[in-house]
Amino acid sequence: MTGIKIDGLSKKFRKKNVLDNISVEFKPNKIYGLLGRNGAGKSTLLNIIANRLYADQGTLTLDDENLVENDSTLGKLYLMNDVDMYNKSMRLDKIFEYTEQFYGSFDYEYAEKLAERFKIDTHQKFGKFSTGYHTIAKLIIALCVPADYIFLDEPVLGLDANHRTIFYEELMTTYSERPRTFVVATHLIGEITNILEHVMIVSESKITLDEDVEDILAKSHLIVGPQAETKDYVEGLNIVGKESLGNLQGYYVYGDLNDDKILPDTVQIERVDLQKMFIYLTNQGGENGVNK
């Protein structure tokens, strides 16, 4: 099992590059975060993997087998996104059966358990659900499908805090019981950081970051202190953003710090969370912005 390999993928809409020579891998049994600002190309990438769109260039394979227009590989992945492929007048429990026909099996027992936890009526017609329950209905399908690669595009759209908690708990439970690959594209990074093992950032049609979460967090620093001393300390480091408050200056640094330099008593090094780092790493042209 080598996973999904994407090599040299490009896609244009009209003349605009949406994805430009992208190469990424999704390995078996890992949880990935696919992050990017609106319009960065995340959804296009997911749609291409799921064969709902076709690339202009590049190759896609799953366990070294071609992934494009190939029923045997397509049955191993599932994409949940905002596009509804189901008939609005179909009842949710009928959709489960319909999904089973395509994928060969379906975990009805787990679907029943999830329906109970989320308090969703599976006899309801799909088109009658509110926004939140619409998402829940699709999440249940995504978690009960026998596929090895599950792509979730904005899985918590419209969910309240309680429902999001149930989702994160169930994701951890089902992943522990039956390890498989999850790729989660979301804007609510803070809540999901510790669930993710690896993160990819899509920015300006390219993959600009492809690393384990632990490594990203270890490389993210906020250096805060009085202006002059702080500026002196961060010189030569990879500064991705800055903030100031009166005479206090904060620099967001991505990468190693200079161990040879002595840190002045007045300057502190703090940790930066993934959400904050994401903002600075995808904030092109905003480098000089003194925000806050």
Added chain:
Amino acid sequence: MLHFNFNSTEPIYLQVANQLEEAIFTKAFLDGTQVPSTTEISKEFHINPATVLKGMNILVNDGLLEKRRGLGMFVTEGAYMKLLERRKESFYQDYIVKMIQEAKKLGMNEDDLIELVKRGVD
């Protein structure tokens, strides 16, 4: 019982290790008893099971936890005493040295310090 500070500079897997160690030290988990499974911790705190396992394995390598096949993870017999000894050893480095450093910055001498220690003990 376990709690994680997601804003701390400490990586989550180290926090898992430290929290479990602390729980053994405070006798929340007694020698020979089972500790929560990777899945339980993962589910409760929304942490990737691989991260939890990495933290647990630190304690396994340390001889504080042991894997029992098909049963789960248990506190090793004698883990508490082992921790107690280790913490006594590091007490001087972790507390006394730091206390003296801070006291010097505050301009306090030996007598001042002894006076304060006495006040604390009483």
